[in-house]
Amino acid sequence: MIRLSEAEITLRELGISDPSEIDLEAIAWTLNARVKYRPLDGCEARIIGHGDQAIITVNSRSIPRRQRFSLAHELGHWRYHRGRLLVCRSDDIGRAGNGQSSAERDADRYAADILMPRYLFQPLAKDHKKFNFQTIRSLADLFDTSLTATAIRAVEGEISPSLLVCHGMQGRKWFVRSPNVPEKWFPKNELDSDSFAFDVLFGNAVDDASPRKIDADSWFDRYDASRYEIREQTIRTAENEILTLILIDDDQMLNESVTSYSRSRR
Structure with missing residues (x-):
């Protein structure tokens, strides 16, 4: 049974039972x-509040799905950070990883819950037989959310044991993992030249049509990684940025002791 967050409780109280009913402006009004x-x-x-009233201004130059996440993000600030003037830059919103402030993480979490409530998202995600970027695109269209935000939601929602890793030309930008993937599986900072992702970012390779098998030591710098195979699917999200979905099918990778020696963890 899913334990509902405050944002999800708000949606339930409003009687929302389908993704098409998530009207953010109406929710903001309530x-x-x-x-x-x-x-x-x-x-x-940005959001400016006084007492129990607030005005949220969203950048009209941004694409609609970006506007939706930004609005949901500001509603998170309204819930958790009243009494503060907050101006959210592009890099502050929807940015996974340790570089985010706690306030921005709280707002992002609220945004994910209001846009993709787990009581709707997880059953719809599990209706798909395969977990890959095609499934994520389908869910993004259903919830009217960005591919990146939807991918993060799916990976963190334990749809399948997996990691989502973002790389730019200078190395890894951020990553998230499923709760059922042990922390010892920590992806390398730099792309391995043997990975399919390397050819997408630095070569002329097109997006992967589906996940492909590859040795785990192409992604994890552990002495025992060479024992295993994982599946990798990479897509380009910007001119100099890629997202990689790493799928772990081997139960031994998920059940092994976390105390094993690791050569590098950056």
Whole structure:
């Protein structure tokens, strides 16, 4: 049974039972927040509150799905950080990893819960026989969310034992893992030249049509990684950025003792 977050409880109280019913402006209105769309320079959204009333301004120059996540993110600030003037830059919203402040992580978590509530998301995700970027795209279209935000939600929702890793030209930017993947499986900072992802980012390779088998030591710098195979699927999300979905099918990788020696953890 899924334990509902505050955002999900709000949706349940509003009677929302289908992704198409998630009207963010209407939800904001019930929370005493008015929404405006204006061109913004240097930020994706901002919120100004006074008492129990707030005005949220969203960058009208951004694509619609980006606007939706930004609005949901600001609703998270309204719930958790009242009394503060917050201006959210592009890099502050929807950025996974340790570089985020606790306030931004709280707001992102709220946004994910309001846009992709688990009581709707997980049953729909599990209806798909395979877990790959095709499934993630289907869910993104259903919930009207970005591919990256949807992928993070799916990986963290234990749909399948997996990691999602983002790389740029300078190395790994961030990653998330499923709760059922032990922390010892920590991806390398730099892309291995043997990985399929390397050819997508630095070569002329196109996006992977489906996950492909590869030795685990192409992704994990552990003495025992060479024993295993994983599946890897990589897509390009920007000119100099890729996302890789790493799928772990071997139960031994998931059940092994976490005390084994690791050569490197960066």
